[in-house]
Structures are given as C-alpha cells and as structure tokens.
Amino acid sequence: MTEDIASALVTCGYLSLGFVVLVTLFLMIRWSNRGMAAGRSPVSGSYLSIEKLVSMIDGSNGRACMRILHENRRLFETSPGSTGNHQNWHGGYVDHVTDGMNVAVALYATLSSKRPLPFTLSDALLVFYLHDIEKPWRYAFGSDGQLRHRDGFKTKEDAHDFRAAKLKEYGIRLSTEQQNGLRYVEGELDDYSGRRRVMGPLAAFCHLCDVTGARIWFDRPTIEGDPWVGATRRRTI
Ligand SMILES: [Fe+2]
Numbered sequence: 001m002t003e004d005i006a007s008a009l010v011t012c013g014y015l016s017l018g019f020v021v022l023v024t025l026f027l028m029i030r031w032s033n034r035g036m037a038a039g040r041s042p043v044s045g046s047y048l049s050i051e052k053l054v055s056m057i058d059g060s061n062g063r064a065c066m067r068i069l070h071e072n073r074r075l076f077e078t079s080p081g082s083t084g085n086h087q088n089w090h091g092g093y094v095d096h097v098t099d100g101m102n103v104a105v106a107l108y109a110t111l112s113s114k115r116p117l118p119f120t121l122s123d124a125l126l127v128f129y130l131h132d133i134e135k136p137w138r139y140a141f142g143s144d145g146q147l148r149h150r151d152g153f154k155t156k157e158d159a160h161d162f163r164a165a166k167l168k169e170y171g172i173r174l175s176t177e178q179q180n181g182l183r184y185v186e187g188e189l190d191d192y193s194g195r196r197r198v199m200g201p202l203a204a205f206c207h208l209c210d211v212t213g214a215r216i217w218f219d220r221p222t223i224e225g226d227p228w229v230g231a232t233r234r235r236t237i
Pocket of ligand 1: 096131132214
C-alpha cells in the first residue's frame with residue numbers, strides 16, 4: 001500500500017514537471033513570435049552575419065537582396081567601405097553594411113521598446129542593405145594603389161541613378177517610404193527646407209545607423225577581439 005502511494009507520488013511529480021516544461025516552452029515560443037512580429041530581433045545582442053541579416057528582409061525584396069549578395073560576393077568582400085573616412089580596407093564595403101545592419105537591429109529594439117516606430121525592422125534592413133549598393137562598382141584602385149571613383153560616378157545623382165538601375169535589374173520594388181529612405185539616408189543636403197520635412201522617419205533611422213558606422217565605429221569591426229560578441233571582418237577571399 002505504502003509502495004503504491006510512493007509510486008503514485010513519483011508519477012505525479014514527473015507529470016507536474018512535464019507540465020511545467022511544456023508551459024515554459026509554450027511561453028518562450030509565444031514571446032519569441034511576438035518579438036519578431038513587433039520587428040524586434042529574434043536574438044539578443046549578438047552580432048549577426050550578413051546572410052542572417054538579409055534573411056530578415058521580408059518577401060521578394062529579401063530574396064532579391066540575397067541573390068545580389070550571392071552573385072557579387074567577391075566584389076563585396078574586396079571593395080572598401082569608402083575612399084578614406086570609414087571601413088576603407090579591402091572588404092570594408094561588406095563590413096560597413098553588416099555593421100550598420102547590426103546597429104539597426106540593436107537600435108530598433110531599443111527605440112521600439114520606448115515608442116512604436118512607423119516602419120518595420122525589415123524596412124530598415126532593406127534600405128540599409130541597399131544604401132551604398134553602388135559603391136562596389138564605384139571604387140577602383142589606381143596603379144598607385146590609391147582609391148578613385150570610376151568614370152560615371154562623379155555626382156550624387158550618378159550614384160542614385162546607378163542604385164535605381166541595380167534595383168531594377170534585380171526586380172526590387174520599393175514603397176514610397178523606402179524610396180525616401182534610400183534617397184535621404186545621407187541627410188537632406190541640398191533638399192533641406194525649413195518649411196517641410198524632406199527626410200522621412202525611415203530615412204532618419206537609417207541615417208543614424210550609417211553615421212554610427214561611418215563616424216563612431218569607423219574602424220569596426222576589428223579583425224579580432226571586437227567587444228561586440230561575434231563581430232569580425234568578413235573578408236574570406
Ligand atoms: Fe554608408
């Protein structure tokens with residue numbers, strides 16, 4: 001009789017433990033889905049690879065962005081991020097894009113925990129991924145080893161036109177807000193007006209990410225020992 005009671009208690013204990021584990025798993029999955037639906041990062045704080053970041057861009061535009069990455073990997077991993085001011089090493093282009101997209105994930109989580117943002121994380125990742133897309137085709141190393149701009153890339157409009165053509169080539173279609181984001185990611189510049197806001201919220205957010213990568217963390221990620229867990233330079237070629 002006593003053994004029966006002891007056996008029943010053990011069985012009850014196992015069932016209770018199983019129930020608690022199932023409820024915990026259910027709550028964790030629900031929390032994770034809620035976070036993703038709200039545009040928050042599915043991971044907490046670790047540095048994401050360019051492939052992972054691009055996979056977080058929604059729909060056909062996301063698939064097109066992944067195709068751009070795969071078809072131009074060598075170019076992206078050898079081009080510099082700028083002629084001199086930030087990530088100006090071989091492969092700095094993909095490092096600048098990856099770093100800025102990671103900043104976007106972190107910043108989006110922080111800001112949207114305070115107030116809702118009028119765009120999704122996917123919007124921000126799409127615009128940031130494309131914001132410098134002309135650069136790998138724009139820069140060339142001269143015989144003296146110095147970087148120069150190729151012919152056809154003299155003005156901001158030249159760069160804008162190239163970006164538009166590249167988007168068309170890959171079938172990327174942008175909403176009005178995303179187009180505004182791409183046009184004003186570097187600021188309002190000559191279009192500034194005291195009477196109306198030219199730069200939209202999405203453009204302003206991507207501008208923050210760009211300035212962070214280009215003027216605060218201009219020499220990041222480091223080759224090794226970067227304090228941001230998982231951050232490293234990309235170049236594999
Ligand atoms: Fe940039």
